[in-house]
Amino acid sequence: MRKLIIAANWKMNKGPQETESFITEFNNLLQSETDQVDVVISPSFISLPKAQELLADTAVGLSAQDVSDQDSGAYTGEVSVSMLKEVGVEYVILGHSERRTLYGDTDAFINSKLKKTLEAGLIPIFCIGETLEERESGKLESVLETQIKGGLAGIVAADLSELVIAYEPVWAIGTGVTATSQQAQDTHVIVRRLLAEQIGQELSDKVRIQYGGSVKPDNAKELFSQPDIDGALVGGASLQPDSFYALAEIGANL
Ligand code: PGA
Numbered sequence: 454m455r456k457l458i459i460a461a462n463w464k465m466n467k468g469p470q471e472t473e474s475f476i477t478e479f480n481n482l483l484q485s486e487t488d489q490v491d492v493v494i495s496p497s498f499i500s501l502p503k504a505q506e507l508l509a510d511t512a513v514g515l516s517a518q519d520v521s522d523q524d525s526g527a528y529t530g531e532v533s534v535s536m537l538k539e540v541g542v543e544y545v546i547l548g549h550s551e552r553r554t555l556y557g558d559t560d561a562f563i564n565s566k567l568k569k570t571l572e573a574g575l576i577p578i579f580c581i582g583e584t585l586e587e588r589e590s591g592k593l594e595s596v597l598e599t600q601i602k603g604g605l606a607g608i609v610a611a612d613l614s615e616l617v618i619a620y621e622p623v624w625a626i627g628t629g630v631t632a633t634s635q636q637a638q639d640t641h642v643i644v645r646r647l648l649a650e651q652i653g654q655e656l657s658d659k660v661r662i663q664y665g666g667s668v669k670p671d672n673a674k675e676l677f678s679q680p681d682i683d684g685a686l687v688g689g690a691s692l693q694p695d696s697f698y699a700l701a702e703i704g705a706n707l
Contacts, residue, residue, distance in 0.1 A: 455659065455660075455661050455683045456489075456490060456491055456661070456683075457489075457490040457491065457661075457677060457683055457684040457704045457707075458490070458491040458492075458493065458617055458661050458663060458683060458684040459490055459491070459492055459493070459663075459684045459685050459687065459700050459701055459704050460492075460493035460494075460495060460514075460516060460544070460546075460578060460617075460619075460663065460684070460685070460686050460687065460691075461493065461494045461495055461687055461691030461692075461697055462495050462518065462546060462549070462665075462686050462687060462688050462691060463494070463495055463496050463497065463500075463518075463688075463691060463692065464497075464518070464551070464688060465497060466497070466692055467496060467497065467500055467692070468497070468499060468500055469499065469500050469502075469503040471500075472496050472500040472503045472504050472507075473503055473507065475692075475694050476494070476503075476504060476507040476508060477507065478694040478695075479494075479513075479694040479697065479698060480507065480508075480511060482694060482695065482698040483511065483513070483698065483701070485705075486698075486701040486702055486704070486705035487511070487512035487513065487701075488512075488705070489704065489705035489706075490684070490701060490704040490705050491514060491684070492512070492513045492514065492701050493513065493514040493515070493516050493543075493544055493578075494508070494513060494514070494515060494516065494691075495515075495516035495517065495518050495544070495546055496515075497518065498517065498518075498532050501515065501517065501537070501540045501541075501542060502540045505540050505541035505542075508541075509541075514543050514544055515540075515541055515542050515543055515544070516542065516543065516544035516545060516546060516578065517532070517537050517542050517544070517545045517546065518545075518546050518549070519532075519545070519546065519547065519549075519552060519566070520532060520533070520534055520537060520545045520547070520566055520569065520570060520575075521533050521534075521566070521569070522562065522565035522566045522568075522569050523569075524569075534569050534570060534572070534573035534575060535573065537573075537575065538573060538574075538575070542575065543575060543576060544575065544576045544577070544578055544617070545566075545570045545575050545576070545577055545578065546578045546580065546619070546686070547563050547566050547567055547570065547577050547578065547579050547580065547604075548560075548563040548567075548579055548580045548581065548600070548604060549580045549621075550580065550582055550621060550623045550626060551626075554623075559603075560599065560600060560602075560603025560604055560606075561603060561606075563579075563603070563604050564603060564604050564605070564606050564607070564608075567579060567604055567605070567608065568607070568608060571608065571612050571613075576615045576616070576617060577616060577617065578617045578618075578619050578663070578686065579604055579605075579616060579617065579618050579619065580618075580619040580620075580621055580665070580686070581597055581600040581601060581604070581618065581619070581620055581621070581644070582597075582600075582620055582621040582622045582623050582626075582665075582666075583596040583597065583622060583623065584623045584624060585622075585623070585624035588622065588624070593640070593643070594643055594647070597620075597640075597643060597644060597647055598647050601644070601647050601648060601651060602651060605651055605652070610651075610652035610653055610656050613652055613656060613660070614656065614659065616660050617660070617661050617662075617663060618644060618648070618660060618661070618662045618663065619662075619663040619664075619665045619686040620637070620640055620641060620644050620662055620663070620664055620665065621664070621665035621666050621686060622640070622666050624666075625665075625666025625667050626665065626666045626667070626688065627667070627688055627689060628666075628667060629667050630666075630667060631666060631667040631668065631669075631672050631676075632664070632666060634672075634675040634676050634678070634679050634682070635679075637664045637676060637679065637682055638679035638680070638681055638682060641662050641664070641679070641681035641682055642681055644662055645657050645658070645660070645662060645681060648660060661683035661684060662681060662682065662683050663682075663683060663684045663685050663686045664676055664682050664684075664685055664686075665685060665686035665687065665688070667689070668685040668686075668687045668690060668700065669689075669690045669696065669700075670690065670696055670699035670700060670703065673685065673699075673700050673703045673704070674703050674707070677703060677704055677707055678707065684704065685700065687700060
C-alpha cells in the first residue's frame with residue numbers, strides 16, 4: 454500500500470508573515486491526519502525557516518520549490534542542498550512546468566538537480582506533464598517518456614526508493630480545468646509503466662505518483678480513490694489553511 458502524499462506548492466506566494474499565519478491556523482485544524490497521509494508544505498525559500506520553526510512539533514513535511522545543481526560558489530541567486538538541509542527541508546520539487554516553460558529548465562538540468570537532491574538525502578518531487586497540444590496530437594506517452602528518461606538518466610534504481618512523481622498536465626495547472634479522474638488514472642498507469650521500464654517493476658510499484666492540476670476539496674475524493682493516484686501536488690487550493698486541510702482530511706478518511 455502506498456501512503457498518499459498531499460503537498461502544497463505555494464509558488465511565489467507568502468513571505469514569512471503570511472507563512473506564520475497560515476501554519477498557525479493549519480496546525481490548529483490538523484488532528485491525526487498525518488497518521489494516514491503524508492502532508493507537505495512548500496513555501497518560498499525565504500519562508501522556509503519560519504515554516505520549519507512552526508512545523509517542528511508536527512509530522513508535516515517541509516519542501517523547497519527548487520534547488521541548485523551546484524554545491525556552493527559563484528552562482529548568484531541560487532540555493533544549495535546543504536542550505537536547504539540546514540533549515541530542515543526534506544523534499545524538493547523539481548521540474549515543475551513553470552520552471553520548464555518560464556525559466557528554461559531542461560530535462561538534463563532537472564536531471565543534475567535531481568542527482569544533487571538524492572546525494573543530499575532529500576526526496577525529489579519530480580514533476581512531469583504534457584501540454585494540451587501534445588495530448589491532442591497523440592504525443593502524450595512520448596513526452597512523458599522523454600521527461601522520465603531524461604530526468605532519471607544515470608541514476609541507479611536503488612537510489613529512487615523514495616522518489617515522488619507529480620504528474621501535472623500543463624493544461625490543468627491553475628486553469629480550473631482538472632483532468633477527469635479517469636484521464637488522470639489512465640495517465641498514471643502509463644507513467645508507472647514507463648517508470649518500470651527505467652527502474653524495474655518492483656520499485657515502480659512503490660513510487661508514489663501524485664496528480665497535480667486544479668485539485669480542490671470538491672474533486673479530491675474521486676481523484677484520490679483511483680488506484681494509481683497517490684496524492685496531489687496542489688497550488689491554488691493550498692493557499693488557504695481550510696481548503697488545504699480539507700484535502701488532508703479527505704485523503705485521511707478514504
Ligand atoms: P494548481 O497548481 O493546483 O493551482 O493547478 C498545481 C501546481 O502547479 O503544482
